[in-house]
Amino acid sequence: MRQALPLRLHVPEPSGRPGHATDFSYLRLAPAGAVRKPPVDTSAADTADLAYTLVRVLDDEGKAVGPWADPIAPELLRKGLQIMIKTRIYDARMLIAQRQKKMSFYMQSLGEEAIGAAQMLALSPGDMCFPSYRQQNLLIAQDVPLTEMMCQLFSNESDRLKGRQLPVMYSMRERGFFSISGNLATQFVQAVGWAMASAIQGDTKIASAWIGDGATAAADFQTALTFAHVYRAPVILNVINNQWAISTFQALAGGESTTFAARGIGSGIASLRVDGNDFLAVYAASRWAVERARNNLGPTLIEWVSYRAGPHSTSDDPSKYRPADDWARFPLGDPIDRLKRHLIALGAWSEDEHHRTQKEYEAEVIAAQKQAESHGTLATGKTSSVATMFEDVYKDMPWHLRRQRQQLGV
């Protein structure tokens, strides 16, 4: 009789830990321009190869190459760069404000600025994004007054959410930005439902769903794929694979020896895997997915390969679980530097303009912050009236909440 070997549990580990470098060879990269661009009415099965490779447009010299190198007006690219620069400056400034205890909490999007910025420019007014907590660039891309965003962060008397929500959990319906929830992945299937509603009503609006690599392990991720496929919902299913879910490497979310784009193929959804730090690739792939959705050709799943360059949040210290110089070694670089080089090569940008733009946004962010702080911060305690705590639980306040409000004496 054959002697069975003892079974062994496999627990994935990142190759890099504090003190030794990450081996990024797991990333399944492809050279810029190497990956084909299918027609928008392609079948899901025919995108299987695209789910295991990487759509890239910008090469190492900053040149746009290959079938995804759509002609894009330099003005749009300049706008994209401006959004990214503004987002990064906003994040840096808000991080300081958190350290100064003007707010309890903050989450940067450092290194991931291209993805939301480019997709927002590919969407139309009336479309609805269902973001996670790291898509502040969807708002900045629309030139939302930064003061308004900061009032939410500060939970002050001008916070449109009346101090009910943790900082960064924005909600801006008129900007096509769905209310952020702390519960991961829930919005992914809600986006599909919203898209189904648009189709039920014979509307022309589409939905854009957002999730991180870690949250793909939540049940609602697979549920969203199933519903999107079953009902051919007009939705773009965006998976931002920034390699990390707090301290957990993406392999532990199920990324080892496979890709998140491949999940889409298995669910019958046309899927792409795209360089998330390549603004041109993000814009081209987003436009492709928008066209599919808008033309009743069904949903698209896109895995955006990027890197979470900053700490998970202001409550996190990444030096405890990954190498300190990890981002510098990440093969897909920095989205701002890459687009900047491309635009300078086109003659549509310059170091000088870059410097001036940064200064301009720093001034804008500082001015916005000053204005927001005039409405109060968590530290000053200038918030919305405590009585508003009892409002909006229901459309009309039931007797028990009226009574509780009276008990609090407000």
Place this chain on the structure above:
Amino acid sequence: MDNRSIQQATTPMTMIQALRSAMDVMLERDDKVVIFGQDVGYFGGVFRCTEGLQAKYGKTRVFDAPISEGGIVGAAVGMGAYGLRPVVEIQFADYFYPATDQIVSEAARLRYRSAGEFIAPLTIRMPCGGGIYGGQTHSQSPEALFTHVTGLRTVMPSNPYDAKGLLIAAIECDDPVIFLEPKRLYNGPFDGHHDQPVVPWSKHPLGNVPDGYYTVPLESASVFRPGSDLTVLTYGTMVFVAEVAARESGIDAEIIDLRSLWPLDLDTIVASVRKTGRCVVVHEATQTSGFGAELATLIQEHCFYHLEAPIERVAGWDTPYPHAHEWAYFPSPARLAGAFRKTMDGSLAAEPSKSAGQGREA
């Protein structure tokens, strides 16, 4: 109150037909109403509650869904955010658990966390309750898991008239409503006498249902049976069990059918208990931390000086719902009658302390 002043033709309906009629009326009145869930489309639902609706309104209004409770409720939340008014079905209340995150974290809180920017005007229908040999996963009464959630409304009808009026009110309500349907009452009232033949709704006055639009307001309880000896606070199937227990015990119980569990109609409840001075709380759900605990507390808070006896609770035992021992589990007319008698006999002064102390001595 119940729009009964509006004269319209009535038809004898079972609760199933009444619920279907409510959905028919609302599909007709409001093109934002959509209905979906497992087997609700072509097949018309495993309990026939949506029979014929897809044929009448088309499959973009009434459609089948994958077996995913989280998906059904999550998609409905998204549709509500768009501006639709989804009415979704969870096949059995016992199977809502996979949708808990979407119900508790999302539907219930969407209006609050977005300061009213987005709302979730959904109705989630769930057949509930036991008394049908449904065993562990076709008999549960999970209402306490919903009444504990801020932002939800929880409703349970006990008869066809209320079922239609409450369901229309629930669909029109801009708050998320958990609509629990006692499946034991789908075809006729049930008083717990399982050894006797079931009487169909056509023989009951509350089986007479207006054909068109009407509502039974949320947060309104009904005095199902007026009485003067004691007040029974109950809902769903137990309304009829309480009614027969009153008859058989000869105790003139005032039976309040709460209809809306939370938020509830406190005034009707308090007025009754202050009148009778005694209160028995009855539900099928397990006792500990059940909704009866909240009812008993409210009575204690609002009627303390009117109470002439301790508040009694009759509930399902604190066990999973059994199969073979259905009738030992289901609160029977005899158990209710016993509680009524105890409430009538006992007074706060005369209550023996022996039984109360037993647990602590162990």
